[in-house]
Amino acid sequence: MFETGIDIIHRRLVTGIARFFENQGMNKAVIGISGGIDSAVVLALAVEALGNENVTGVLMPSQFSTIHSVTDAVELAENTDVQYTIVPIEGIYHKFAKELTQAFREEEAKELTLENLQARIRGTLLMAFSNQKGTLLLNTSNKSEISAGYGTLYGDLCGALMVIADIYKTQVYSLARYINSIKPVIPESTITKPPSAELRVGQKDSDTLPEYSILDPILYYLTDKNEDIETIVSKGFDKELVSSIIAMQKRSAFKTYQLPPMLQVGDSPLLPPDKCIKTG
Numbered sequence: 648m649f650e651t652g653i654d655i656i657h658r659r660l661v662t663g664i665a666r667f668f669e670n671q672g673m674n675k676a677v678i679g680i681s682g683g684i685d686s687a688v689v690l691a692l693a694v695e696a697l698g699n700e701n702v703t704g705v706l707m708p709s710q711f712s713t714i715h716s717v718t719d720a721v722e723l724a725e726n727t728d729v730q731y732t733i734v735p736i737e738g739i740y741h742k743f744a745k746e747l748t749q750a751f752r753e754e755e756a757k758e759l760t761l762e763n764l765q766a767r768i769r770g771t772l773l774m775a776f777s778n779q780k781g782t783l784l785l786n787t788s789n790k791s792e793i794s795a796g797y798g799t800l801y802g803d804l805c806g807a808l809m810v811i812a813d814i815y816k817t818q819v820y821s822l823a824r825y826i827n828s829i830k831p832v833i834p835e836s837t838i839t840k841p842p843s844a845e846l847r848v849g850q851k852d853s854d855t856l857p858e859y860s861i862l863d864p865i866l867y868y869l870t871d872k873n874e875d876i877e878t879i880v881s882k883g884f885d886k887e888l889v890s891s892i893i894a895m896q897k898r899s900a901f902k903t904y905q906l907p908p909m910l911q912v913g914d915s916p917l918l919p920p921d922k923c924i925k926t927g
Contacts, residue, residue: 649867649913653821656814656912657692659926660822663910664696667808667924668783675782679773679803680704680723680731682716683842685787687723687833688819689810691826693785694727704731705776707769709740711848719834726832736768743768766802774805783807786907791816793906793917794866795856795892796899804902808924809909813916815866816842816859857888865892871915 668674676693680686693702704724708717717733724731743764747756756764777784786806788798790813798804811819823833842852842859856862865884868874869892876893880886903918911923 649815649818651913653818653825655927656818657822657825659912660692660810660910661696663912663924663926664693664785664808664810666926667910668697671783671807673781673783675701675703675780676785677703677705677773677776677780677782678785678787679769680706680720682712682719682723682837684819684823684833684837685789685811686720687837688823688826689785689787690723690727690729691823691832692810694729694832699728702727702729703776703780703782704729705773706731706733707736707772708733709735709765710737711765711850715836715840719837722834723832723837726834734772736765736772739768740765763799763802766799768802770799770802770805777807785810786812788812789816789819790814790870790917791856791859791863791866793903794870795862795895796902797852797856798902800902800905804906806907809907812906812909812918813912813923815863817863857892861888862892865889869893869896870917871913873915 668676674697676697678686678690678693680690690702690704704720706717706720721731744756744761747760773784776782784806786804786809788804788809789811792798793812814822820838823838827833843850865879865888868879868882876886876889879889906918906922908922908924909916909918911925912927916923
């Protein structure tokens with residue numbers, strides 16, 4: 648389905664990171680690592696582009712983070728030999744939630760409000776590290792999430808550069824396998840476990856989105872091929888599902904105007920041309 652080979656994507660992303668930092672007159676990056684596959688891939692790419700001595704990982708577990716996510720993130724940092732630090736956010740989160748309850752005049756905060764609050768706490772901490780250490784924050788959002796509006800403005804969508812915003816989630820998995828074929832640095836459990844933002848107990852991406860094996864082809868036909876509903880349905884996809892994905896895209900379209908620049912590896916990026924940094 649995807650025209651560009653994963654080896655070419657890998658080379659373009661590594662080269663793109665290196666050139667971006669060179670153009671900025673910078674050489675150090677900070678990345679929030681969660682134990683998930685997106686941050687693992689971005690960190691591995693950054694290490695290859697900049698050197699492990701120039702990359703710092705920040706782990707920000709909450710009360711909803713699973714033990715295996717924390718251990719996966721630590722294992723990744725140790726496998727790549729990068730400096731890392733752990734900043735638990737549970738105390739910060741509870742302080743915010745308490746203050747918000749008062750600000751809302753004792754109205755209980757909505758689940759979405761509290762989920763986005765966690766993402767924004769992490770974004771604030773990462774930008775603080777960026778300022779303090781003189782580094783650039785690398786964003787870890789992928790094309791599937793951005794296309795479907797699955798991201799928090801001023802939270803996990805912040806950063807100086809979006810590294811994998813032009814590749815779909817299924818391609819991220821392929822890229823992880825490719826990276827490990829060169830040198831095994833990404834923990835196997837990071838690749839095999841169900842993807843989750845871990846913003847509430849037992850949360851999985853599939854609670855909100857279709858499985859990526861179904862979502863990505865639909866997004867590809869909509870975005871890369873610019874095909875209409877009827878054409879996509881004729882390929883065997885459910886019409887109601889395709890319509891719901893289009894609705895998600897429309898509801899979240901405003902977010903794209905506020906995103907950082909992205910590395911472009913394909914011919915149909917999500918962002919306007921002035922925000923796309925060509926790597927091919």
